[in-house]
Amino acid sequence: MSSSTSAPGPATGLPQHLNIVALETVFTGLPPITLPAPYTFSLTVYERTHSDQVAERLKDADIAIVTTVVITPKALESCPRLRLITAIVAGTDSLDLPACQARGIRVLNAPGCNVDAVAEHAVGLYFATRRKMVPSMQQLHQGLWPERRTIIHSVLTNGEAPRSLREETVAIVGYGGVGKRVSTLLKALGMKVVAAGRKGESTAPEGRVPFLEALAMASVVVICCPLAPDTMNLISTAEFEAIKQADCVLINVARGGVVDEEALLVALQRGQIGGAGVDVFAVEPAGPATSPLLTAEVAASGLNLVVTPHTAWLAIQTKANQHAMLLENLHGFITGDMAPERIRA
Template structure:
């Protein structure tokens, strides 16, 4: 990984550092090392609930995390904490303003999962465009021998599915994942438009299309943007109405809170959308009690809805990247040479 100088090495660090890994269930840990003369003790937890964070980090100098929520209140009980390093790209579970106010450096693993997430997004597109879930349901119900054919299960509004060369993909969020999705779908023959920021239609950068125009032009919309105050429920009722293609497919590999799940379900039920495929949910871990998309009635309804349990990131290369970046972040924090793109606070 390319490194660049950040504002100097960490000062006033004790020679012996207490490192606490709060949740190793997702990625595990590589063998930890620190630059000399620093030594360390390491406490590892497989899982940590938010109400356990303060107690487990009360004596920590460094925390290693994935997705556990760390609030400003929890940080108040952690007077020694100097670094939170996330083994994942997303840091929306961390109170970044509170970390900054307390002088806690936050580093992430930006870009660790770009290939995996982009490839998963393309897989979700094919599953939704080809209506694989409704077709599988009818197969399991034994309808093929009863009816002689169930090809209608792959039709949208009575029409056969588009080929890749007939697709226009609008990409919402053009970071590492968005750029990789763009390259993959272009290689498949699809046209690509990159959506500008919503609300900034008058100042769209070169190479991008105003947000609403991108939605109107798209036969596929891929959501790749991070969850932030300005992207919460970024896509809801008005945005689904703006997707003019009757067979339009939505793919969300960003964060669940970017798409209004209730509005998405209505758009599918009313035929406003041709299909949807989501890997992320507003509340995770997700289940029928927390997401309308996972209600038993929805699963049995034959809707063209593909769901996966936030596994787009999962790949051997992602894990290798995460472990390498974790060690780089630990060493970089101590020496003051950090990758700027990974600095979140």
């Protein structure tokens, strides 16, 4: 659901004393909470909450502070007092926004807090993948350098040495805050960067390249778009077939469901692409039982696959930004002075 375009006024009908429940502080912690006078509050803090615990923990809450816990419409039925859900993160795909709106629950998020961290992580994944650091590290640990006298073949792709920065053409899929920051960083390194248009559109807005055309010209594809119904499995078998550069590397710092993991594994195994750097997974927390990218067979296969456990967002500045936006959202909800781009329901 897109952000509201109306300008809501101050919250009405709120009790002067508010019950605030923070459902999961394990990821971001909390700043010291304040509310505008004359409002007072009680704060209940949980380090972790499972989805089946949400209804019980929010049954008397006026305000919920969340990160990624799933809150279902069924759980909301048990929360008659709930007026605000404020996410300390940008993503709200764990919330049923239409159900929240139907029940009069305002949903606010915290966009842009992690732009620098995610963009920098994407660049790190690019270098690790392009230079095939994982396969060469594995061969070092196996003691193959002394045995074979050289293992430079571990960094070759189809018999060719890695591209240098000025030889790269990057297609960025998702040109929001993170995509733009990735573009700035990669251009500064000397790479050619294009922003891909939307999938399914035969033409792209000015300044962008049609989706399939961008894939066809790219030697690097960076996925930065949010997960939504129209971006689920945005990159799958047909898209990997549209990539023409056999040494192309794909970097995903968006959401796991945007890239079809089975199709990605097949593309790596068939040599349709030269490597992948992945920070996000379709099912999280991810492991061998939930992701084909994390099996023991894949780890031992020597594929050029770099994986990190959804840590691209993590940085000192990210946490500071998240805490600042949380306080702004709490105060803005009560006073009516909410940033329109943060209103999700």
